[in-house]
Amino acid sequence: MAEGGQTVRVAIAGCGAISRAHLRALAEAEPGDGVRLAVHGLFDQDAARAVERAQEFGVERVYGSWTEVLEDSQADVVAILLPHDLHCRFAVEALATGHHVVAEKPMATSLAECDQMLAAAARAGKRLYPVHNRVYDPATEAAESFIAGGAIGEVFLAQTVGLEPPQTVSVRPWLGTAAGGGGVLLAQAIHPAYVLRWLLGEVAEVACFKSARKVVDMTAEDTALALLRFQSGAVAEMTGTFGLRAGPYEHGITLYGPEGYVEIHSRRGVVGLSAQRFGDREVHALLEDAGWGSGFRRMWQDYARGVAAGSPTRVSGEDGKRAVEMILAAYRAADEGRTVALPLG
Secondary structure, eight states: OOTTSEEEEEEEEOOSTTHHHHHHHHHHOOOBTTEEEEEEEEEOSSHHHHHHHHHHHTOOOBOSSHHHHHTOTTOOEEEEOSOGGGHHHHHHHHHHTTOEEEEOSSSOSSHHHHHHHHHHHHHHTOOEEEOOGGGGSHHHHHHHHHHHTTSSOSOOEEEEEEEOOTHHHHTSGGGGSGGGSSSHIIIIIHHHHHHHHHHHOOEEEEEEEEOSSOOSOOSSOSEEEEEEEETTSOEEEEEEESOOSSSOOEEEEEEEETTEEEEEETTTEEEEEEHHHHSSSSEEEEESSOOTTHHHHHHHHHHHHHHHHOOOOSSOHHHHHHHHHHHHHHHHHHHHTSOEESSOO
8 A cells, every 4th residue: 555545556468569558657647536557567478578678677577478467466467568469368367356347449450359358348247448648638638628628619621641651560460460459559559449438428330441462471350441420420440451661650530510620639739720610711830749648647547546445437338349349340331331230130
């Protein structure tokens, strides 16, 4: 127990590239509401990689096996940072041994797996959280506040873009295999999918095209475009690729209302146009730095409060399932050449 509060201890399973973002976030997280975060130990099936990451971030304990993680009753939370096809198995086992779980996105690769994970959390009386870090980005909050304040009117159109190089796949080779559970849609477009759902509400139907011209050596799609229609009537277009060998490498979400627009961009920060807000038709900076990456720290702080106090959090396990469902609907739409309604039957 920390002075005047509680320490939430995190065991990390998986020390690949994304673990650095989580370890950095956990190290930088400030105590909030009397709750502190601490990294309790690291595990990776590549023991040398776990040792390397422990030395890099000053973590004292490296687990010798997954069983050792499960048997560690001092760890409050297990963070599952593994290939997508392992999320369900490892999460269910961690929940069954009395740990809360934070699972990297996508929470799982099927709705059946999501349901297994949610059921395991309910049986154990523990929390299950997906890594929906971009909901916690200051940029997303700034855009949400701009929209909620009526600056652009009710959103009727949104566009997202994710332009990445083949190195995204090559630095995590499993992503190019069946272990990924899918391609750019499940690995990348799920980010804007869950952000759009948080901003615009539930999705009514999905259409999708996967590129027939593959430029990355991977099992699933490297480029895709999905179209969403929300229950509100708004529509959105999500474009993603891993095939861009030369820039620009960027991510962005633009939301349009009848009175203007707001854009979240990885390089330009957050900008908006609103005659109502600014009295002109110029583009204004709302946030110079989009804060990409800081969402991990704020997410962990929120989840720690949820674990320690049992309080509601901005994102839940059900949100993780709904994001997966959006992407699976896109795959079904592309494969069957039709529009797919949600929820999936």
